[in-house]
Amino acid sequence: xxxxxxxxVLGPSDAQPFSLSNVVLADDQNMADVAESLSDDxxxxxxxxxxxxVNNASGSAYYESGAIKLIATVYGPRPIRGLFTTSAKLSVxxxxxxxxxxxxxxxxxxxxxxxxxxxxxxxxxxxxxxSSVLEKNISSFINExxxxxxxxxxxxxxxxxxxxxxxSSGKNSKSVIAxxxxxxxxxxxxxxxxxxxxxxxxxxxxxRGNDNTTFTMDPNVIPQGDDVDAxxxxxxxxxxxxxxxxxxxxxxxxxEMKQLMDKTRLMSRNLRxxxxxxxxxEFQQKETIARNLQVSGSxxxxxxxxxxxxxxxxxx
Amino acid sequence: xKFSPAEISYLRNSLELPSPIRPDGRSSQQYRPLEATTDFLxxxxxxxxxxxxxxxxxxxxxxxxxxxxxxxSSLINIDVDIxxxxxxxxxxxxxxxxxxxxxxxxxxxxxxxxxxxxxxxxFIDALVISQPSNPFNITSLATYLALKSTRLPKLVSATDDxxxxxxxxxxxxxxxxxFLGQDETRQKWSPPxxxxxxxxxxxxxxxxxxxxxxVSDAGILAGWSADGKVIAPIRIIDLxxxxxxxxxxxxIYKAYSxxxxxxxxxxxxxxxxxxxxxxSIF
Amino acid sequence: xxxxxxxxxxxxxxxxxGLRADGRxxxxxxxxxxxxxxxxxxxxxxxxxxxxxxxxxxxxNGPKEPDGRSHTFLDKACISVEVNIASFSTVDRKKVVxxxxxxxxxxxxxQRTLEEAVxxxxxxxxxxxxxxxVLQQDGGLLPTCVxxxxxxxxxxxxxxxxxxxxxxxxIYDTTPLLDLNTMEENDLAFLTxxxxxxxxxxxxxxxxxxxxxxxxxxxxAIAIAGSHSIRDIMDREVRRHGKQRLAKKGNM
Numbered sequence: 001x002x003x004x005x006x007x008x009v010l011g012p013s014d015a016q017p018f019s020l021s022n023v024v025l026a027d028d029q030n031m032a033d034v035a036e037s038l039s040d041d042x043x044x045x046x047x048x049x050x051x052x053x054v055n056n057a058s059g060s061a062y063y064e065s066g067a068i069k070l071i072a073t074v075y076g077p078r079p080i081r082g083l084f085t086t087s088a089k090l091s092v093x094x095x096x097x098x099x100x101x102x103x104x105x106x107x108x109x110x111x112x113x114x115x116x117x118x119x120x121x122x123x124x125x126x127x128x129x130x131s132s133v134l135e136k137n138i139s140s141f142i143n144e145x146x147x148x149x150x151x152x153x154x155x156x157x158x159x160x161x162x163x164x165x166x167x168s169s170g171k172n173s174k175s176v177i178a179x180x181x182x183x184x185x186x187x188x189x190x191x192x193x194x195x196x197x198x199x200x201x202x203x204x205x206x207x208r209g210n211d212n213t214t215f216t217m218d219p220n221v222i223p224q225g226d227d228v229d230a231x232x233x234x235x236x237x238x239x240x241x242x243x244x245x246x247x248x249x250x251x252x253x254x255x256e257m258k259q260l261m262d263k264t265r266l267m268s269r270n271l272r273x274x275x276x277x278x279x280x281x282e283f284q285q286k287e288t289i290a291r292n293l294q295v296s297g298s299x300x301x302x303x304x305x306x307x308x309x310x311x312x313x314x315x316x
Numbered sequence: 317x318k319f320s321p322a323e324i325s326y327l328r329n330s331l332e333l334p335s336p337i338r339p340d341g342r343s344s345q346q347y348r349p350l351e352a353t354t355d356f357l358x359x360x361x362x363x364x365x366x367x368x369x370x371x372x373x374x375x376x377x378x379x380x381x382x383x384x385x386x387x388x389s390s391l392i393n394i395d396v397d398i399x400x401x402x403x404x405x406x407x408x409x410x411x412x413x414x415x416x417x418x419x420x421x422x423x424x425x426x427x428x429x430x431x432x433x434x435x436x437x438x439f440i441d442a443l444v445i446s447q448p449s450n451p452f453n454i455t456s457l458a459t460y461l462a463l464k465s466t467r468l469p470k471l472v473s474a475t476d477d478x479x480x481x482x483x484x485x486x487x488x489x490x491x492x493x494x495f496l497g498q499d500e501t502r503q504k505w506s507p508p509x510x511x512x513x514x515x516x517x518x519x520x521x522x523x524x525x526x527x528x529x530x531v532s533d534a535g536i537l538a539g540w541s542a543d544g545k546v547i548a549p550i551r552i553i554d555l556x557x558x559x560x561x562x563x564x565x566x567x568i569y570k571a572y573s574x575x576x577x578x579x580x581x582x583x584x585x586x587x588x589x590x591x592x593x594x595x596s597i598f
Numbered sequence: 599x600x601x602x603x604x605x606x607x608x609x610x611x612x613x614x615x616g617l618r619a620d621g622r623x624x625x626x627x628x629x630x631x632x633x634x635x636x637x638x639x640x641x642x643x644x645x646x647x648x649x650x651x652x653x654x655x656x657x658x659n660g661p662k663e664p665d666g667r668s669h670t671f672l673d674k675a676c677i678s679v680e681v682n683i684a685s686f687s688t689v690d691r692k693k694v695v696x697x698x699x700x701x702x703x704x705x706x707x708x709q710r711t712l713e714e715a716v717x718x719x720x721x722x723x724x725x726x727x728x729x730x731x732v733l734q735q736d737g738g739l740l741p742t743c744v745x746x747x748x749x750x751x752x753x754x755x756x757x758x759x760x761x762x763x764x765x766x767x768x769i770y771d772t773t774p775l776l777d778l779n780t781m782e783e784n785d786l787a788f789l790t791x792x793x794x795x796x797x798x799x800x801x802x803x804x805x806x807x808x809x810x811x812x813x814x815x816x817x818x819a820i821a822i823a824g825s826h827s828i829r830d831i832m833d834r835e836v837r838r839h840g841k842q843r844l845a846k847k848g849n850m
Contacts, residue, residue, distance in 0.1 A: 143554070236562065371639035
């Protein structure tokens, strides 16, 4: 009846778990940066986006905006074993690095109060399970938001695997999810997978003050009390249809929902403009390289020299 | 389940109509008939079982334990076990985390508090025995009924133990117990209910069957509180249908009006079940 | 007055007047309630069994296409048993992990017991899934599961030699006690038998405690007698259900 673990050497019962509370404090400096990156209409303007950052993946994208730093990598389409399927299967796996604030946000209230070691170890255990719940929830959101944009029928009996690494983040999980959705879509474009359109997402926090409701897009503000936290993903510029939606909070009435949708739509539109610009410029770059290669193939000393220059640049 | 192209196109076309026809003849805001029993497990503080006509079945048991409030990160623990599905699969995590956040937010603040140090911790365990369609609906209904039937014993020791630590002592008489979340006026607390709506074209359907899920564009998950207000988490979820594109934003508003017309009937029907007494589930 | 805890407990188990803690005599079963065809919409066969405060639901699906090579036998059906113990089934909530060794052992024990009675050679290259949900436990987990599985298999129409009925029995001093509850199981040496039909042939004999050789015979005898009465109760339920079905058919 008794099932105790006798195979492993367990630590002493009064062991003190390693505390990372100082990391939380260190990250408070980032708040200033984020505030700077927010323009008047509260949409982060400073975004660094780059695709093709991971060499051995089919496609990848790096996204950085304020405190948020994440990498999305796409592997596939690759064959699956087992039963025949008529369309591709998308699977998303998320990992929040332990150093990111998101996985520590439940820690923040511990820095000031002194709590017994037993309590702390309880909280550490529950924290890690909470963060894995968040990872699962992020994965399923991205899966649901991205899937409608892929021509899955063009890839029978194959799977497209997305792996998402959240390196650093603000305290607000929804803003990370919005960024992750965009990055994943970019990585899919980079992988050359046939898409209907890119998916971009916006996140917003609605807080009900006295009489007036305010909206924040600051990735470091976490919902308190009756606040509503939302992330909504959109695709296709023409009719802005919603592919992913996750609203959390308590009661949300129709008007508030409308406002949430308006704000996020605006955000994702702006983001889409940035993404589109980036895609076009990247494409043009590729095209120039290809044209140069073609020209150099047909002969001509001058072009050859140009091409060599280009090669040098690339190796640099 | 597999369907032939003819079946799919019939289902899709009849559900896409301006006045849609559901395969089982329900209206779009109608649940399938269900059978429910509450309070049939004497070893649990509250329990409920819900069965639907297509064979879906969920049993929920609620147990309370006395804990030191300061050492717990959460006083509510929800555990969902779906037969044939791994415990860490995304469906299970979505179900348990959605119910957990919503119940935590709606439970009155001091409902579980005993003394300054001690408090009850609720363990809600849902067991989905069979689930032909999405398990969200039955699990949420069964959880609602189980929480409604949950009773906590009456505390007979002192409530103030800030100075002198005292282990709580309870009244042995179960008739003295109070319902979970019951206030001074003996008004019962009502937990939130969550439902999945299937989207087909411009139409929305409450409590979709397997066939409807298969031809759906997506599912919208949302909940409502006892007073019929829509509550979050609101999410778009995958029901296993073909996702051809996004949803128009008007569909989200449609979901609001659909929920508001369904909610009162469902609450009324469930409360009627909860008021009946039963000792055995069969 | 301070009671000696040990002697107090022992008195509770079997009083000099010949009564057990729950008021039964030494040879009495707990209330045995059963029902078949409880999950007609979701399974091929189903049953619900209550043995005292132990409550179990059993669902049978099959014979069906096997899940894979490892579940395919060329000469007989593969019977796979999965017991799921609900966390709220005990007085103190306890989460039982699905791949717990104890549960796996229970699965194999039930599977081997049923293989003795099921005519599995009639269904080669198929699989019969038996899923058992334990809703409440108060002793006699194994016998309750076996009884529920038998009923569900009968409901599924799977041919069997006869009923397999199981019952536990223990020994208190020199008195054998029939059908133990949790409290008695914790304190006494006991065994569980599974009997095929009204015979004396055993499909299951399980003993995890130590018992003196002299006591073994009376304990086995009473456990077998208990199993026989359980078989009669189950048989009555199956016949009741059969009549009900026939009556419905006659009306049509």
